[in-house]
Amino acid sequence: MTSRVTPADVHASQWSWRHAGREMPAVANLDLEIEPGQKVLLVGPSGAGKSTLLHAMAGVLHPDEDVESTGTLELNGQPAYGQRGIAGLMQQDPETQVILSRVGDDVAFGAENLGVPREDIWPRVHDALAAVGLDVPLDHSTSRLSGGQKQRLALAGILAMQPGLLLLDEPTANLDPDGVLEVRDAVLHSVARTGATLIVVEHRLAVWARHMDRVLVLAPHGGITHDLPPAALWNDNALRRELAAAGVWVPDFEYDDAGSPPAAPSISVAHSSVAENSEPLLAALDLSVSRESPRKASLFRRHDPKRTPAVTGIDLRLAQGEAVSIVGHNGAGKSTLLLTLAGLLEKHAGVVKAGSGVRGVLASADPFAWKAPELVSRIGTVFQEPEHQFVTNTVRDELAFGPRHAVDKTTGERLFTDEDVAARVEDLLTRLRLSDVADANPFTLSGGEKRRLSVATVLAAGPEVLLLDEPTFGQDANTWRVLVDLLREELAAGKTIAAVTHDTAFSEALSARIYRVGAES
Incomplete structure (x- = not known):
């Protein structure tokens, strides 16, 4: 007791x-x-x-x-x-x-x-x-x-x-x-x-x-x-x-487009135009996923129990200009699925296949086979823990890292000039309210600032597919709206978004199709 x-x-x-x-x-x-x-x-x-x-x-x-x-x-x-x-x-x-x-x-x-x-x-x-x-x-x-x-x-x-x-x-x-x-x-x-x-x-x-x-x-x-x-x-x-x-999420308050960012029912939402029967930009077919490698256990892990996939039988197609929210109870395998689609985890069984609109001239359609420079300008991933994707010492350099390494799918040349990179960085700093911390170490930011930075680093590189894990975590009402507006613009430009989220307002704001993983709790 x-x-x-x-x-x-x-x-x-x-x-x-x-x-x-x-x-x-x-x-x-x-x-x-x-x-x-x-x-x-x-x-x-x-x-x-x-x-x-x-x-x-x-x-x-x-x-x-x-x-x-x-x-x-x-x-x-x-x-x-x-x-x-x-x-x-x-x-x-x-x-x-x-x-x-x-x-x-x-x-x-x-x-x-x-x-x-x-x-x-x-x-x-x-x-x-x-x-x-x-x-x-x-x-x-x-x-x-x-x-x-x-x-x-x-x-x-x-x-x-x-x-x-x-x-x-x-x-x-x-x-x-x-x-x-x-x-x-x-x-x-x-x-x-x-x-x-x-x-x-x-x-x-x-x-x-x-x-x-x-x-x-x-x-x-x-x-x-x-x-x-x-x-x-x-x-x-x-x-x-x-x-x-001021950005506080006031209970039962009716927000609108003229003021602070709204709760989803009261805003005009994005509408993706997905062509019927068009080739998906990214598809999973009878996919099984797990955080653990499906390969034979190493010398130091030979006594591990049999590796059991976290989720099996996944069929998911992501079309150009479409938003999809991946939902389900905690522990259902949503983040594991997202990382497998991103080419960062090896599948256990089934198929992960990028369409020609993403793949370009690459020989393999499986993102797991791609090298890092090939991934960065094709599939952008926001991790559940923002710190896991920070690689530089300042917010400004973090935003510049992706576009500096992004290459054209067909020529292999840099996708952005130095001037382009600088312009993209300044725009994102301003819009995401990060200008005051541009020279700060990313690891010293608040939780909400880290989340906005992690999303911005992916947007900066201009990939066709955006895979986001809890993208609105830690946001006040104003910064929530900024993120939603940026992602709507990506959809309007023909980009594809799949997001693991428990934020129903976010899903409604992007007119997202719902894909449920696991049984309801």
């Missing part, structure tokens, strides 16, 4: 933080009081400093000579930095929180490091896994979990620690609709049992707001602009309009 904990209080006085190499502070002049046991929803536009503030509360931001930190930020009357065991932080990217190779060991890791008695740890592990709905054996490999399952795993590890301050950074962003409610309810049930203080960062407010005590709104590079009772998000029309204009 879960025991009560000592809930933490949070105090900030004129606290500011500027990351190394940045001109503007992530958070400035923050004054804040959070009472023990309160449930707080922290919102604001992408890049407003929400994740920075959570990391600071978790005590993991080091105030060294390369950063600028002023004012005070305290937990239970002591500086937040370096405190141990008070706060549990779930980061935006759950991949960064997977430590051990087996699910049970990973969930137990935090509690073990806090010195929880062994006889208490494993009951906590079982309770936490059940609470978040991660129904896998304790010895299940963490490397075989989907992105959404890793989110559940990260949350389970924090719940098992039973911290006095629970800090969750977009905890439901990559979950299927049922999983969103399941995980939210698990969090609320946990804090009800333990009495812990809860701070949640989310862009989509409707799921959480009615269950919280306060809603705090952060301004970019500033402090708190609003400290609200949740009911104000529904009852105060002037406030609702103000927040919507």
Whole structure:
């Protein structure tokens, strides 16, 4: 049975933080009081400093000579930095929180490091896994979990620690609709049992707001602009309009093309013109896919269990100018399918075939047989974890990398001149609101900024087929609209888009055909 904990209080006085190499502070002049046991929803536009503030509360931001930190930020009357065991932080990217190779060991890791008695740890592990709905054996490999399952795993590890301050950074962003409610309810049930203080960062407010005590709104590079009772998000029309204009996803707000980006039902959508019986740009025929290689086990893996495909019997054709949303529950194999279509994973069985409109003069129709320069200008892939595709030291260089290496399909010559590359980079920086971080290291961006950059790096190279994994993750309403508009333009230009997504508004905005993977949960 879960025991009560000592809930933490949070105090900030004129606290500011500027990351190394940045001109503007992530958070400035923050004054804040959070009472023990309160449930707080922290919102604001992408890049407003929400994740920075959570990391600071978790005590993991080091105030060294390369950063600028002023004012005070305290937990239970002591500086937040370096405190141990008070706060549990779930980061935006759950991949960064997977430590051990087996699910049970990973969930137990935090509690073990806090010195929880062994006889208490494993009951906590079982309770936490059940609470978040991660129904896998304790010895299940963490490397075989989907992105959404890793989110559940990260949350389970924090719940098992039973911290006095629970800090969750977009905890439901990559979950299927049922999983969103399941995980939210698990969090609320946990804090009800333990009495812990809860701070949640989310862009989509409707799921959480009615269950919280306060809603705090952060301004970019500033402090708190609003400290609200949740009911104000529904009852105060002037406030609702103000927040919507700032990019906050206000519950039940009717957006339109003239203002902030809309929820899909109220916008004019793109309509792809797909010729009947035309050759698909990319097709999967009776395809079986898996994250593990179908080839014979290596010397070091000869005792591996038989490799079983994650998904079988896939038949999917992507036509020119068409948008397709790949949907299904977490763990169904959606991302694995996308990476196989992209030529980045080897198929287990069946066929992956690029049409002549993509392949050009290449001998093989199978993208897995292509070299990197042949892929970059033909099929562009956005990974579920943006960091997995960053290869340079600045945002500007990251955007330039793809078009610099893109080659003409028929001649093999560079597709873009240096002047073309510079123009494409500047256009994308401006449109995706990344100009202020053009010289920053991509790994230091906020989660929403990383996602926009990862999409932009693919668009910059001009491929015919765009394969996107959760492209709207971490976006406020304004940046969501920017991404949707850019992708509509790609469709209008005859490009093809396939996206793994749980964002139904995104699918509707692109008039996407739905392709479902796996049984419904």
